[in-house]
Amino acid sequence: MTSSPPRGPSPLAPEIAARLKRSPDGLLPAIAQQYDTGEVLMLGWMDDEALHRTLTTGRCTYWSRSRGEYWVKGDTSGHVQQVKSVALDCDADTVLVKVDQTGAACHTGARTCFDADVLLGGGTGGDAPGADQ
Incomplete structure (x- = not known):
């Protein structure tokens, strides 16, 4: 079951709040990325309050x-x-937060949430079907 955050006036600056394209439950996906290596760590959800904080x-x-x-x-x-x-x-519907991660980012204890179940490749570029066409 998905719980929606409380609704109320946005604590964000009006010029930021007006740009956001939120899901029907008021959330934006937020990607956490290690700032110095580019490693994608996790995906979480933010509403206006979480983004403000x-x-x-x-x-x-x-x-x-x-x-x-x-x-x-x-x-x-x-x-x-x-x-x-x-x-x-570019669509203002996803947030990218570059962070300095201490310890594991994943709730499983892994450094990243995206290293345990690689569906294709694992290298950089050229691994996708048709990538060299």
């Missing part, structure tokens, strides 16, 4: 759809994400 505290805050609450990455695990930069994609 991330921008103002320098720590990644997400909305947990399963727990129905905000969580700051590392508060219980010690695996902190220190924010280096935050950007919107």
Whole structure:
């Protein structure tokens, strides 16, 4: 079951809030990437409040759809994400947060959520079918 965050006035600057294209439940996917290596660490969800907290505290805050609450990455695990930069994609429907990750990013204890189940390739470029056409 997916829990939606509470709704209310956006705490974000109006010029940022007006640009965001949120899902019907008010969320944006937020990709966490290691700032110096480009390693993709995880995907979480943010609403306006979580994005505001991330921008103002320098720590990644997400909305947990399963727990129905905000969580700051590392508060219980010690695996902190220190924010280096935050950007919107070209459609303003996804957030990219470049972080300095301490410890594991994945809840399984792995460094990244994307290294255990590679569906194709694993190298860089050229591994996709038809890539050299």
